[in-house]
Amino acid sequence: MPSLCWVKYKGAAWVAVLGLLTLSANTALAALSYTAQVTDNGLRYLVVNGEFETTDDLSKFVASIQISNTQAVTFNSPGGSVVKAMELGRLIRSLRLDTIQIRNMECASACSLAFMGGILRLAQPGSIGVHKSSFSEDPTLNVADAVSAIQQMTANVIAYMTEMGVDPALLQLALTYNSDDIRYLSGSEMEKYHLTMTGTQPSADQDPQRASMPPPNISPPVLPPTAPQYPGAQANLPPPTVEPPSFAIPTAKSGRVQNYNGQAPLKAAPSSASRTVVTFMNGSALTILDDTGKWFHVKVGNRVGYMFHSWVWVAEYGAGPYGTQFVQVKSFDNYAQTEQYVRGSPLPLTAFLASNGWFAITLDRTLDPDGAEALLTKLKASGSIPDDAIATWGNAFVRKVCCTGR
Structure with a gap:
């Protein structure tokens, strides 16, 4: 039987607890079932078996966690309902559980979304597969409604991945593989898209709503000084921020x-x-x-x-006028990297504190939706912004925090 080294954190400091996690392969069954296990060194974990279905009652998952006093979750699932997988992922996050995955237990398609819910995420190379989601045919939907439903689901998945600290560019990779195909991720790809975690875990006194953070040693890319600029871009770097920004989040009313x-x-x-x-x-x-x-x-x-x-x-957030969109270039989990990126870019950028505690970097003006999409396409084609930049309403943007005097 296979083994996986399990690394556990305590607060923000490294505490290496090395043990062997032995998992027996189970045949994935229809609907979800849960099997509590414990390793020889006392690590308790729960195996989620079966296919995600919209009718799954996740209260049974919570009950299994409470009964077994589980520390981690692993999966033996071919996928299923995207909505239910994201619901389980958010539940895993709210319960402050870790997720792990090994090669002889399947976690494919929608299962990868549930895996993202872990506070700490560890996986063996080739243990997680992704592909394009398939949507059930509904004869009552016309073409326009069907396209709209797919667009809405895609937007929901992007929002979820961002919430979980996973690079939405992973979705772009998944969309290149049809629903009847599968793409198993290498170890380097898992780290690249922040699907697995090798950095420090958020400390216990941090906001529990905050998404898990990518490794802190990831350096933000710096755009070349010759990168094309759109009209109005400023070439000179601004002076240092005089006052520290406020990171308080007002009550939404x-x-x-x-x-x-x-x-x-x-x-x-x-x-x-x-x-x-x-x-x-x-x-x-x-x-x-x-x-x-x-x-x-x-x-x-x-x-x-x-x-x-x-x-x-x-209304209380006041990030931008209602009905206009931002071109979001990058996001970071800490202010130091955020400010470094904004100040090092030849583009006129600004940074917003988001309601989940992260920082979103955008172009310094909002546009109507068509204008935002057109500018996004133009800047990507010129190489001025990363390929995973998006146009967004910015509903979660609380206030501008960087950079004063720009």
Whole structure:
């Protein structure tokens, strides 16, 4: 039977606990089941078996964790429902669990999304497979609605990967492989896309909502001084910041619906799988009653329910005018790297504190959606910005934090 070296952290310091994790291969079954295991050196872990289905009751997962006092989760799954896999990933993150994966146990397709939920993520090369998601054919959907649904799902997956500290460029790789094919990732690719973690873990006193951080020794790329600039770009570097920026996040109280699909569902519970109460168009005013961590409890008109953070433009954040988009170039988990990147770029950039504690680097102006996409395409083609840059509404951007005097 195979083994995997398990490295455990305590707070922000390295504490090497080296043990052998032995896992027996189980045949993946329909729907999810959970098997508690323990290694000879006392590491408790839970094996998630089977295919992700929209009807899976994840309360059974929580109960299994509580009963077995599990420290880590591993998978034997061919994939399944993307929505349910992301729901399990967020649950793993909220329970502060680690994830591991070895080659003789399958974790493919949607399973890779659940794996991303781990605070610490370790995997053997070739143990995780990705490909293009397949969408069930619904004869009631016309072509426009089907395309819209796929676009919405893609946006949700990108938001989820960013939330989990994984480079969304991994999705671009996955999309090059059809749903009937599979691409197993090498060890270097897992590190490149931050799917596995080799750096330090966030300390226990940090915000539990904060996404897991990529290795801190990753140097931000610096654009060459001859990189093409769009009109108005500044060539000279700015003076040092005089005052340290504020990283306090204001309480979200009000806002509007702002979603890539032009509308957003009001859910009965803080879960993507929960019942849709009603759907509201972009621009619909809402009152934010509470923030559950990933979902806002909101009131829209006389209806009360839940909306995911990325579906809501928050008035108290004030990152940019409603209805305009940012071109997001890069993101970092710490301010020092953020400021270094902004100041070292020939492009006019600014940085925003995001509601999850990360920092998003964008071009210093917002545009209408068509203009943002056109500029994004132009800058990528010229090599001025990374290939994984995106156009985004910036709903989670709280305020500008870098760089004063630019």
